[in-house]
Amino acid sequence: MEVLDEMIGASPAICAVFDLIRKVATTDMPVLLTGETGTGKEITAQAIHARSLRKDGPFIPINCGAIPENLLESELFGHERGAFTGAVNQKRGKLEAAAEGTLFLDEVGDLLPSLQVKLLRFLQEGTFERVGGQETLRVDARVIAATNVDLKAAIDQNRFREDLYYRLGVLHLHLPPLRERGEDALLMAMIFLKRAAAASHKVISGYTSEAISAMRAHPWPGNVRELSNRVRRAVVMAERQEITPHDLDFVSEERPTRDSLDSLRAAHRRIEVELLVRAISLHHGNLTRMARDLEVSRSTLYRKLRAYGLEKFVPPNTSSSAVTKTKRTRTTSPAVVGHA
């Protein structure tokens, strides 16, 4: 098995990627990362930065698809005071924040044409202006860009500039989907399990053979992120020492054919746990937000979480007022369940 920084893998496909990471890290050229969702584009960008001469400088990510179009230019390039309504102060953008370091432009395919021009100029000349600014600024930042859309198709549709594509993509690194990485899924499943079990103080030794078969057969459309989320969920759900396909959410619940009060109670429990786990994951354990979503009081919610042993996923600051009289065990980071 090979581990490159935080990245795990042993398949030829991922080892080829590790080789490329080592090679491109030493240069200062832009890198284009492509791959399906969850294949590890951001962790790869971090690995490249961590192995570069800029490793002591900042790594600044910006998601071009997640910022409203009218704000993105100012987020990226900064603005001068009075540049637009609400620009009461001068602001430095992410590009300036990445000085001496690396700017990670996520979902670069979402950049508007006007910003594509501005980025291209920065890549060619190293210069730009803040929004509303006259002064030409120069910043020493390396650009790593990522996309999970087909930029060639975007070029054909005139949504992405060809010259920018070639400028960004001189060093191109494609992250293979997990289903093309052989036994890497199982390898990661073991390592993620160890971490999640340790973090939640549960004794879990491994997977049942059915769980392993199910993981082998699964096509992993959400790739490594899906695997990591399933394992973390499984650790919360597991009632035995071995994770079952059901813990991994692979089989739909077998519904008892006979109606009885017992099965009703069991079904109720199942649904409650499912909802609580989803709420923890969605709101990173924030009790107030979870309570609002589930339409119960914070104290009722906390009681339910305790009933299922899930209270340790609520960070102390958000649970304090609901928990004053309860002695609590060491709190596990909400990231154990929540980070996606």
Ligand SMILES: Nc1ncnc2c1ncn2[C@@H]1O[C@H](COP(=O)(O)OP(=O)(O)OP(=O)(O)O)[C@@H](O)[C@H]1O
């Ligand atoms: N080879 C790997 N080893 C260990 N963890 C990995 C590996 N690849 C990805 N991960 C983990 O999987 C998750 C998803 O990775 P990442 O965010 O880098 O993917 P992405 O390609 O940027 O996804 P998206 O396209 O959805 O933004 C992260 O938690 C990351 O740490």
Ligand SMILES: [Mg+2]
């Ligand atoms: Mg990403």
